[in-house]
Amino acid sequence: xxxxxxxxxxxxxxxxxxxxxxxxxxxxxxxxxxxxIGIAGPAVAALVASLFRRARRSVQAAELGAxxxxxxxxxxxxxxxxxxxxxxxxxxxxxxxxxxxxxxxxLEAARVAEALA
Amino acid sequence: xxxxxxEEFIGDLKGPVDTFxxxxxxxxxxxxxxxxxxxxxRGFARALDVMGVAALGAGIHASSRAVAQLLGMPGFKHLHQxxxxxxxxxxxxxxxSEELILIxxxxxxxxxxxxxxxxxxxxxxxxxxxxxxxxxxxxxxxQFERDLEAGLDHFFGAT
Amino acid sequence: xxxxxxQVRQWSEEVARDPGNLAFLPLAExxxxxxxxxxxxxxCIRGLERNPENVEAHHLLGVxxxxxxxxxxxxxxxxxxxxxxxxxxxxxxxIGMLCVERADWPAAVRHLERAVADAPDDAELRSxxxxxxxxxxxxxxxxxxxxxPASPGSTGSAALAPPPAADSTGGxxGxxGxxGxxGxxGxxxxxxxxxxxxxVSGGSMASADLNRTVDSAPSxxxxxxxxxxxxxxxxxxxxxxxxxxxMAAGEAGAAAxxxxxAAGGPPRWDSLQDEFAxxxxxxxxxxxxxxxxxxxxxAGEMTVNGRDRAPEVAxxxxxxxxxxxxAVKHLGMGAWRGILLETPEATVRLAPVxxxxxxxxxxxxxxxxxxxxxxxxxxxxAAARWLGAGGGP
Numbered sequence: 099x100x101x102x103x104x105x106x107x108x109x110x111x112x113x114x115x116x117x118x119x120x121x122x123x124x125x126x127x128x129x130x131x132x133x134x135i136g137i138a139g140p141a142v143a144a145l146v147a148s149l150f151r152r153a154r155r156s157v158q159a160a161e162l163g164a165x166x167x168x169x170x171x172x173x174x175x176x177x178x179x180x181x182x183x184x185x186x187x188x189x190x191x192x193x194x195x196x197x198x199x200x201x202x203x204x205l206e207a208a209r210v211a212e213a214l215a
Numbered sequence: 216x217x218x219x220x221x222e223e224f225i226g227d228l229k230g231p232v233d234t235f236x237x238x239x240x241x242x243x244x245x246x247x248x249x250x251x252x253x254x255x256x257r258g259f260a261r262a263l264d265v266m267g268v269a270a271l272g273a274g275i276h277a278s279s280r281a282v283a284q285l286l287g288m289p290g291f292k293h294l295h296q297x298x299x300x301x302x303x304x305x306x307x308x309x310x311x312s313e314e315l316i317l318i319x320x321x322x323x324x325x326x327x328x329x330x331x332x333x334x335x336x337x338x339x340x341x342x343x344x345x346x347x348x349x350x351x352x353x354x355x356x357x358q359f360e361r362d363l364e365a366g367l368d369h370f371f372g373a374t
Numbered sequence: 375x376x377x378x379x380x381q382v383r384q385w386s387e388e389v390a391r392d393p394g395n396l397a398f399l400p401l402a403e404x405x406x407x408x409x410x411x412x413x414x415x416x417x418c419i420r421g422l423e424r425n426p427e428n429v430e431a432h433h434l435l436g437v438x439x440x441x442x443x444x445x446x447x448x449x450x451x452x453x454x455x456x457x458x459x460x461x462x463x464x465x466x467x468x469i470g471m472l473c474v475e476r477a478d479w480p481a482a483v484r485h486l487e488r489a490v491a492d493a494p495d496d497a498e499l500r501s502x503x504x505x506x507x508x509x510x511x512x513x514x515x516x517x518x519x520x521x522x523p524a525s526p527g528s529t530g531s532a533a534l535a536p537p538p539a540a541d542s543t544g545g546x547x548g549x550x551g552x553x554g555x556x557g558x559x560g561x562x563x564x565x566x567x568x569x570x571x572x573x574v575s576g577g578s579m580a581s582a583d584l585n586r587t588v589d590s591a592p593s594x595x596x597x598x599x600x601x602x603x604x605x606x607x608x609x610x611x612x613x614x615x616x617x618x619x620x621m622a623a624g625e626a627g628a629a630a631x632x633x634x635x636a637a638g639g640p641p642r643w644d645s646l647q648d649e650f651a652x653x654x655x656x657x658x659x660x661x662x663x664x665x666x667x668x669x670x671x672x673a674g675e676m677t678v679n680g681r682d683r684a685p686e687v688a689x690x691x692x693x694x695x696x697x698x699x700x701a702v703k704h705l706g707m708g709a710w711r712g713i714l715l716e717t718p719e720a721t722v723r724l725a726p727v728x729x730x731x732x733x734x735x736x737x738x739x740x741x742x743x744x745x746x747x748x749x750x751x752x753x754x755x756a757a758a759r760w761l762g763a764g765g766g767p
Binding site for chain 3: 172
């Protein structure tokens, strides 16, 4: 059990969340994961990290600050990536059902950020 | 071992390799077999570069396997060389027919994670192709040289 | 009474010969009755491009939108119908019922009072009016200006409610929730009720904010429209402009686009630019841009530190659409519907549009996230109208 385990636990307790991970933003690799069976963790990590990097470049180009939170909505699910300052280059990535209470997920992500700070 | 029937199947690799290059957003891709024969490429401009990378890639793979054996391991899953401007990934994989090696170079548009994900998909697809889903006949050294030349002509045209 | 197959065929032939033929209206109604919503919707929109002042078409389009769970668009269409014809009973009734659903009691009272006067025997209308009047009396003292609290759970751009403009009677109408018991529409829509329910606690508060926030938009749109649009306001646009009420940004653009359609050619770029410029002119909004799949800016601006950053943003974002598509496809999540990106300084919303393009709306963090989502929904609608009317490549 690492320092991230209880944080992922708290995120996963939100109804509709299918799993969460700590992912390295630059190489898209999983540092720690707690996922439901059937979720392609490495693929989620790589793809979400890639999206986050592009989003980060775009807001930098627009001089809108450093990307801190990304949410991708799809027909059949939601993906979240948060970059808490306390995590350095790591991302908190969450996979959820499309009907999840987004506010709760964001709240938990904020708590993780707070805990890491 | 060297393949003597590449002409027949080599075209089938173009689709999976192109998909890999696009999805993983890599700059260069080279697929060779354990003998150094070039099976597919994308992103190279000159035959000379392909030959050089193919030879070096095969050499690196052979060296790393030797290191792994010295350490009592069967081999490395893949090799990754990080860098500021570009990164190199060398991924060997076994098919029923022969061992293949994917060599790819990528930059900031991609990542090791992405390359790994789409490399795994490429492996699955190639293993299902007719030319690699079962054992195939091999050839002699002279024929190999001709195949090598023919393979390069296939990608860059006869000079 | 349902149309006969012969009638439908005849209408189809007439519309096929002349897309401006008014047979589009009964044909669209017939499609609607058959449950062919998309066909009815397309037909209605195309018909309105050539007949922008057709009140019945606006009303029918509102009905189609309402049935499809798009109450904001329904509101817009009925609002246009009422502006073109303040005596249009069905539109008045429908918009009044929408206001009830939205719990916007003052607006509901204003509309339903008139609707009841027109149809005193309509028991459902009377009941809704009584309900609105009672609630308006209770909630009136609670109304106060100020920003509506952002709903942390609001994610979908479908959660919408762009700020409806004041109607011809002068008062603001507030946002729109679901539709219930709208004349000619049938039952309420569950989705609409949901949306309304989540956004309405304190409907008059939200209403006050919406009306205040949008105040800047029409002026910006009008200013740009006046200076850049080569085509004189015509049809619907002219009708709207002649009233003493400001148009909401979306309406201004819609009217301009429609007017261009009425002129016969594809919609003018000016109309789209005006709509995006109006969105960008809202308080706290950094900009709104529409990109094509190559990363070229089609319309809009994104001004940061006094400089338009749209080209830079577009260049980096150009691959985001395909990247998002790739991600959700490989993860078996269907199609991507939107991306929300936050920095300590800004909130950015990205959403796909037809033809592989994408729109981006950016706002400062003081703008509630829910409001950014709604602005993006309006931008998406504007882009869809423009592209759907032949504005694509």
